[in-house]
Amino acid sequence: MSWQTYIDQSLLGSGHVSKAAIHGHDGNPWATSAGFNVTQEEAVAAFRGIADPGPLTMSGIKLGGQKYMFLRNNDGRSVYGRKGGDAGCVVVKTGKAIVIGIYEGGLQAGACANVVESLGDYLINAGF
Template identity: 50%
Template sequence: MSWQAYVDSSLVGSGNIDKAAIFDDQGTSPWATSAGFQVNPEEMKFIVASFKPTKPGDIKEIQSKGFHLGGDKYVTLKSDDSRVYGKLGKTGVIIVKTKKALLIAHYPENVQPGAATNTVEALAEYLIGVGY
């Protein structure tokens, strides 16, 4: 399956995601994206930096300040070394880093966050299982 097919079928095609992109794990090379979904390189740089481990007890900048994606500012709900969940009103973003890829998915207000998260996490687990 092509990277674009993962975006079109596994993410957007699920009905739980309305916009998505897959990048390399450094966020510098887009492998596939849905139409009109733009991620600024500076936004991506900030997100990728959030995956770097911190000392125990340190609060990551993405947790205290939130993050921007597509020009919109999201409040960070959860962040760890491989995931960032953000919210903007009734919409949200799920970002998952696998071994070699970075999945970014936006869900609309009519989708439950849990359903969107399960969709993205399932694809991430599959990619990790096949070496990506």
């Protein structure tokens, strides 16, 4: 399966993720949803923030030019952020990549997190 297929089918196709991207640990994009442009610098900062959330607690999580307030870090595996009342982000680290999911427009945070975390688990088990 291509990386874009993971974005289109596994993430956006779930109906629980409004924007998504997969980047390597070096920040280079592997696949992204239309109109969602996470820069290499944003991806690297999110990746580093998973291991050391200190900088994210101060500056927030920036993805696609949007700033999300840092909410929490899950044991060096993922970070969560929130923007306003009904939008947020989930970033999950795998062995070689980070999977980024954004929810907005009435989508539920928990449902988005489950979808992004599940894809992360699948990619880890597949060696990615």
